[in-house]
Amino acid sequence: MAIARMKKVYIMGHQSIREELLEGLQEAELVHIANLREKIEPDVLDEAEIVDQEELGSLHLKLSKVGFVLDQLGRFYTEKKGFLSSLIKEKVVVSLEDLKKVEEKLNFEQVYAECEALENEFVRVLSNLRHLEEQRKSLVPWLGLDLKIEDIRDTRETGIITGKLPVSNFKKFSSDIESELSYTCFNTVSEDGRNKCLFIIYHREEEGALASILGRHGFQEVTFPELKDTPEIEYRKIQKKARALEQRRDEIREEIQRKASYREGLLVFHDYLQSLVLRKEVGKKFATTDQVFLIEGWVKEKDMAAVSELVWEASDAIDISYSDPAPDEEPPVILENNRWIEPFEVITEVYGAPHPKELDPTPY
Incomplete structure (x- = not known):
């Protein structure tokens, strides 16, 4: 050569x-x-x-927006690729004149706004689903408690505590309650092999002594500040909300998948913007x-x-x-x-x- x-x-x-x-x-x-x-x-x-650094910055911003939309469409794009094609970056060959017209044809700012809104909603839906799943799991051990959560509150003379106690400490805990306290009682709501879920009622004058016993035996208080009905009713409500959110999650996925028709134009537009950035960078020389x-x-x-x-x-x-x-x-x-x-x-x-x-x- x-x-x-x-x-x-x-x-x-x-x-x-x-x-x-x-x-x-x-x-x-x-x-x-x-x-x-x-x-x-x-x-x-x-x-x-x-x-003009401001113009160059604007091009970089637009380039990042196009990258965001392409990344989003890529996550939901269902086209199957062969081994070799998956290793090669996708390119669309077009003329310079077509490059200049692509932004106008694409109406990119509207496409970006729609994709950004869908992405934000999708993230919120997933976050809410995770939160509901955490609530659902936390309620499972308490499904046997036939009492409204909003009614689990202290009175002038008595207090109520719900929480978990290690099974290994339960025998000594029961003995200490019986020997040291006269106006405190508890009920086991459930047991999973490692912990017992306890519902405890006590007289106010024994609050300090009870706190000492609970601390000695590794008791962890459990509360449900966002819930009101019985654990079983709240559990069903959570399942219903989760089903609605899962449906909306799937709808958003379908909406994004329908935008796959923009993908080729976006790939072209991305290359066009890169060429403009390169031209501006060359201008610095x-x-x-x-x-x-x-x-x-x-x-x-x-x-x-x-x-x-x-x-x-x-x-x-x-x-x-x-x-x-x-x-x-x-x-x-x-x-x-x-x-x-x-x-x-x-x-x-x-x-x-x-x-x-x-x-x-x-x-x-």
């Missing part, structure tokens, strides 16, 4: 045609643009025009004033005519010149091969391209 002979190119023109020229250069992929700002004295650079820009770059010797034609298509008022690399300069290494040997370029790219002043070890 031969190394392409490179020429340095300088392009100077008016700021009004900079974007059009950049677009053409980007599409043609013939010029490797160098960072000319690195060669400018700092005091000169301070006076040069700075690329220019030397600029309020009126003029200057581009320095590299071009294959055989592409000089094509680059000149492309530049003059943008405007005949652009100055373009070429020169050989200086002795101390190292132009980018670009391979130039016959068509039959092009597949082997990937091997060279993996193992390293030759130095521009060295013999290319790959036969040609």
